[in-house]
Amino acid sequence: xxxxxxxxxxxxxxxxxxxxxxxxxxxxxxxxxxxxxxxxxxxxxxxxxxxxxxxxxxxxxxxxxxxxxxxxxxxxxxxxxxxxxxxxxxxxxxxxxxxxxxxxxxxxxxxxxxxxxxxxxxxxxxxxxxxxxxxxxxxxxxxxxxxxxxxxxxxxxxxxxxxxxxxxxxxxxxxxxxxxxxxxxxxxxxxxxxxxxxxxxxxxxxxxxxxxxxxxxxxxxxxxxxxxxxxxxxxxxxxxxxxxxxxxxxxxxxxxxxxxxxxxxxxxxxxxxxxxxxxxxxxxxxxxxxxxxxxxxxxxxxxxxxxxxxxxxxxxxxxxxxxxxxxxxxxxxxxxxxxxxxxxxxxxxxxxxxxxxxxxxxxxxxxxxxxxxxxxxxxxxxxxxxxxxxx
Numbered sequence: 586x587x588x589x590x591x592x593x594x595x596x597x598x599x600x601x602x603x604x605x606x607x608x609x610x611x612x613x614x615x616x617x618x619x620x621x622x623x624x625x626x627x628x629x630x631x632x633x634x635x636x637x638x639x640x641x642x643x644x645x646x647x648x649x650x651x652x653x654x655x656x657x658x659x660x661x662x663x664x665x666x667x668x669x670x671x672x673x674x675x676x677x678x679x680x681x682x683x684x685x686x687x688x689x690x691x692x693x694x695x696x697x698x699x700x701x702x703x704x705x706x707x708x709x710x711x712x713x714x715x716x717x718x719x720x721x722x723x724x725x726x727x728x729x730x731x732x733x734x735x736x737x738x739x740x741x742x743x744x745x746x747x748x749x750x751x752x753x754x755x756x757x758x759x760x761x762x763x764x765x766x767x768x769x770x771x772x773x774x775x776x777x778x779x780x781x782x783x784x785x786x787x788x789x790x791x792x793x794x795x796x797x798x799x800x801x802x803x804x805x806x807x808x809x810x811x812x813x814x815x816x817x818x819x820x821x822x823x824x825x826x827x828x829x830x831x832x833x834x835x836x837x838x839x840x841x842x843x844x845x846x847x848x849x850x851x852x853x854x855x856x857x858x859x860x861x862x863x864x865x866x867x868x869x870x871x872x873x874x875x876x877x878x879x880x881x882x883x884x885x886x887x888x889x890x891x892x893x894x895x896x897x898x899x900x901x902x903x904x905x906x907x908x909x910x911x912x913x914x915x916x917x918x919x920x921x922x923x924x925x926x927x928x929x930x931x932x933x934x935x936x937x938x939x940x941x942x943x944x945x946x947x948x949x950x951x952x953x954x955x956x957x958x959x960x961x962x963x964x965x966x967x968x969x970x971x972x973x974x975x976x
Contacts, residue, residue, distance in 0.1 A: 633662040638733035641698040645735035662797030676701040694802025701730040706890030732975040740764040814947040880908040888915035
C-alpha cells in the first residue's frame with residue numbers, strides 16, 4: 586500500500602464512532618438505572634430513619650430504651666449484614682427540642698430524637714453502581730435523617746397556660762422543665778441544676794429573686810401550650826363514657842372505671858379509675874397509691890397528702906389526678922410517679938417533695954416555699970397523637 590493510499594484509508598472510522606456512541610448510550614442508561622436505584626435506596630433509608638426515630642421517641646424519657654429501640658428498628662429494616670453500618674453512635678442524638686431554632690439544642694430535657702443514616706466510602710458501604718462504571722462512577726454516597734418528638738408536652742415538668750409562681754428556696758433538678766406561658770415568678774435562693782429548663786414566651790416576664798443560681802442555658806423563650814389541661818374535660822368524658830362508669834368509654838391502659846361517685850370510698854383498689862362527678866375533698870395526711878382519680882369539678886386535698894405510683898411512671902404507667910376545675914393541696918405533700926392535670930388552677934403548699942411528677946394547668950400554678958422538684962415521667966395520656974416526626 587502506498588503512503589498516499591494509507592493516509593486516505595478510513596475503513597475503521599465507523600468502529601471508533603460506534604464505540605464512542607455506545608459509551609455515551611451506556612452512560613445515559615447508567616444515569617437512569619443507577620440514579621433510579623439511588624433514589625430507591627434513599628427512600629428506603631428515609632423510611633428506616635423515620636421508623637427508628639419514632640420508635641425511639643416513644644420510649645422517652647428512658648434514654649437507654651430509646652437508643653435500643655432506634656438501633657433495633659434500623660437493624661430490622663436494613664440489616665448490617667446487607668447494608669453495612671448505617672448508623673454510628675454519633676448519628677443518634679437525644680436531647681431538647683427548641684422551637685425557636687427548630688433543632689435539638691442540648692440534653693436538658695430529653696424529648697426529641699434525631700436518627701441519621703449514611704452509606705459512604707468512609708463506612709465501606711457506599712451504594713455500588715452498575716452501568717455508570719464505564720465512565721468511572723463506581724458508587725453513590727447517600728445520607729438521610731429524621732427527627733421525632735416524644736409524646737406529651739414539649740416542656741415536661743410544670744406547664745401552665747397562664748403563669749407559674751414558686752416562693753423562696755425552690756430546687757429544680759435535672760431534666761425538669763418549668764414553663765409559664767404568661768410569665769414565671771420565683772422567690773429568692775433558687776437552685777437549678779444544669780439540666781433544668783425554665784422558660785416563658787418572653788423572658789422579660791421572668792422574675793428571679795435574689796441569690797438565685799441559674800446555670801447558663803437553663804432559661805429559654807418558647808411558645809408552648811398545656812394542651813392536656815385545655816382538653817381535660819373532654820378527655821375524662823372519653824374515659825368514663827356517657828354513663829360515667831366506663832360503659833362506652835375508652836379508659837387508659839384498659840383500667841376499670843369505678844363511678845360515678847360523690848366521694849372516694851375508704852378503700853381504694855389498685856389499677857382502678859375512680860370517677861367523682863362533683864368537686865372532691867380529701868382529708869389531710871391521706872395516702873393514695875396506684876389509682877387514677879378523675880374529678881368533674883375541683884379537688885381540695887389537706888396537708889401531708891401522699892400520692893404515689895409504687896411501680897413505675899415510665900412506659901405510660903404513670904397514674905394521675907385529673908380535674909376539670911382547680912386542684913389545691915396543702916403543705917408538705919409528696920408526689921411520686923404522678924401525672925396531674927387541672928382545667929383550672931393548681932395551688933400547692935410549702936415543702937412539696939416531688940419525684941417523677943408532671944403538673945399541667947390551664948390557669949396559674951402556684952407553689953409555696955421550699956419546693957423540691959426532681960425528675961419527670963411520661964404522661965399517662967396525650968391530647969393529640971403520640972410521638973411524631975418533625976420535618
